[in-house]
Amino acid sequence: MxxxxxxxxxxxxxxxxxxxxxxLDDDGPRLAVRQVLDAVRAGGDAAVRELTARFDGIDVATTRVPDEVIAAAVDAVDPEVRAALEAAAAGIEDFHRHQLRPPTTYRRDGIVIEGRAQPVDRAGCYVPGGRALYPSTVLMTAVPALVAGVPEVALCVPPGPDGEVPTLTLAAAAVAGVTEVHRIGGAQAIAALAYGTETVRPVDVVVGPGNVYVAEAKRQVAGEGRVGVPSAFAxxxxxxxxxxxxxxxxxxxxxxxxxxxxxxxxxxxxxxxxxxxxxxxxxxxxxxxxxxxxxxxxxxxxxxxxxxxxxxxxxxxxxxxxxxxxxxxxxxxxxxxxxxxxxxxxxxxxxxxxxxxxxxxxxxxxxPSHVLPTAGTARFGSALTVADFTKDIHVVTLDRDALAAVAPHVAVLAEAEGLPAHADSVRRRLAPTEAAT
Missing domain, CATH: 3.40.50.1980 (Nitrogenase molybdenum iron protein domain)
Incomplete structure (x- = not known):
């Protein structure tokens, strides 16, 4: 075998x-995904509905799962399953809290640089469907995002044969604390999260595993600068x-x-x-x-x-x-x-x-998240972590003496690069009549 x-x-x-x-360099998935992305970008909810009917054989009139349905799913699953979901979520949360980085302060000769990891405003998590149910992937994507401090987490899951998201998956979404759930699968889900539709507001980061079409869709929307995606091909x-x-x-x-x-x-x-x-x-x-x-x-x-x-x-x-x-x-x-x-x-x-x-x-x-690099991308990519939902911001402050000390170097480098305004930006500050307070 x-x-x-x-x-x-x-x-x-x-x-x-x-x-x-x-x-990985198969033009079939690449071109097919491009067509799906373009359709959703132009057609919004109507395109998502048509693509869902074409690929999943389901007519979904509205994608968003009502919040009360998500909340009710926790009580609808077997108590042992609920306990397992809660135990898994607690372990995932505890592990990822160890990845959080406190703010840092760096000082050198009057230069003060404060560093902080700022969460994105909105994250999109994709969870596969079809051959199996993946409530574990709900936890493995949403919990790290929420630990990172992301205020809104949107989840996309392919609809089942009845047009609904399976109760078990919804229960995991409730346990994780997901903000909203949408009945969308495949490349069209990635398109909806990246571009937005009338129903799905666009996100800043898209994460989660999937088939080659889903992974290719993430790669393409990231290449457009629409959203951030982890470097690994999941x-x-x-x-x-x-x-x-x-x-x-x-x-x-x-x-x-x-x-x-x-x-x-x-x-x-x-x-x-x-x-x-x-x-x-x-x-x-x-x-x-x-x-x-x-x-x-x-x-x-x-x-x-x-x-x-x-x-x-x-x-x-x-x-x-x-x-x-x-x-x-x-x-x-x-x-x-x-x-x-x-x-x-x-x-x-x-x-x-x-x-x-x-x-x-x-x-x-x-x-650790089970969203891991595949197709050889472990050469440069890693497991999903809280860092995938944050960006580093540096707050730089200098006093006059610190600027005076570095200004000659700034001016020399700026002139060497042919950027005179860069040099003027330090010289003007240090001129006696235009000294900054």
């Missing part, structure tokens, strides 16, 4: 060349499991499967230097997939992005992981091998170490 790659005996350069390339889910013979085959197998069950477009790797472990895990994967109710989704992921890589040892396994730069990386090895692998990892969205740390814990309750 996984394509086998024998990477043993390869030097680092040859190993990199032997790995399957990424295929697309279809990915995992690499690195394990040796000490790992129980059943656990390594289920961890390869767990991200693959999200559906097509993702990647699922098993990397090992132990041939017996490889055979045992492959056998377990086949058995578990055959019994899974999500077999079709798993097999679809494996068909396009499933690999078993045989390498020379822990160092080579880490090198494979760094080249792939996966969203999730699991390391289930003996202590020495685990230390070697983890110590060499440079590129991964999140790393889970040991047999008691499956990626599923990170998906729900560990604390």
């Amino acid at each position: 996984l394509a086998r790659l024998d990477l043993r005996g390869l030097d680092p350069a040859s190993l990199a060349a032997a790995l399957p390339p990424l295929t 697309g279809p889910s990915e995992v690499i499991v690195i394990a040796d013979g000490s790992a129980p085959a059943a656990l390594a197998a289920v961890d390869v499967i767990l991200q693959a069950e999200h559906g097509p477009g993702g990647r699922a790797w098993f990397v090992t230097w132990d041939e017996e472990a490889a055979d045992a895990v492959l056998a377990e994967i086949a058995e578990q997939v055959a019994a899974s109710p999500r077999r079709a989704d798993i097999e679809s992921t494996f068909a396009s992005g499933g690999y078993l890589a045989l390498v020379d040892g822990p160092e080579a396994a880490a090198e494979v992981a760094n080249h792939v730069a996966p969203e999730h990386l699991e390391v289930i090895c003996d202590a020495a091998a685990s230390a070697t692998v983890v110590g060499r990892i440079r590129h991964a969205g999140a790393v889970f170490v040991g047999p008691w740390s499956p990626a599923s814990v990170g998906d729900y309750v560990a604390g």
Whole structure:
């Protein structure tokens, strides 16, 4: 079920060349997304309604979910589910509060610079639908925004077959404290959040995972300067499991499967230097997939992005992981091998170490957001954090003596750049007849 790659005996350069390339530069999604964005930008609510009917087969007359429906959803879900949502939200909130930065003050020779992280006015969170429900993603996107101090958080979720947002998702929105919920999915949701419609006011930042069309839509509206988006490409889910013979085959197998069950477009790797472990895990994967109710989704992921890589040892396994730069990386090895692998990892969205740390814990309750970089963007992107909802503002104050000390340098650099007004701005202040008070 996984394509086998024998990477043993390869030097680092040859190993990199032997790995399957990424295929993000597909004009199909790019052009299709451009058409959706243009339609919503020009047509507003009417375009959103038409696109929802076309892509989801649902006629949604108005997108916004009434506030009282959201509030009622909390009491409508099973008490155990509600308790789990509340526990997860509390852990996510607690973790992200540790990311908050207090105001800073820097002083140097009369120059005073105050730094503060200022939240955006309005954030948009996208939560996927279709193949599964994702109340966890509501928490993982909205809670960090609210911890950051964002006063308004708008949530977009694809409507279900009945034209409504699932009660479980609404319950998560209520637990998180989301400001408003809209029944919109796909690239049209990103367009509505970025451009605004008659019903959806535009936001400053758009976050959240989705399929390639959603991720491409975020990239395009960010490129227009419409909204901010995290640098990472949060697309279809990915995992690499690195394990040796000490790992129980059943656990390594289920961890390869767990991200693959999200559906097509993702990647699922098993990397090992132990041939017996490889055979045992492959056998377990086949058995578990055959019994899974999500077999079709798993097999679809494996068909396009499933690999078993045989390498020379822990160092080579880490090198494979760094080249792939996966969203999730699991390391289930003996202590020495685990230390070697983890110590060499440079590129991964999140790393889970040991047999008691499956990626599923990170998906729900560990604390860091499960919105992680995919498609190799872990080379430069990170998990969603409170920093994605804030911008740094510097307040600069100088007294006359401080300006006098730096003015010659300002004037020289300004004249070197051919910007005389820049030089005059300091000279005029220091002229005896125009001294600033």
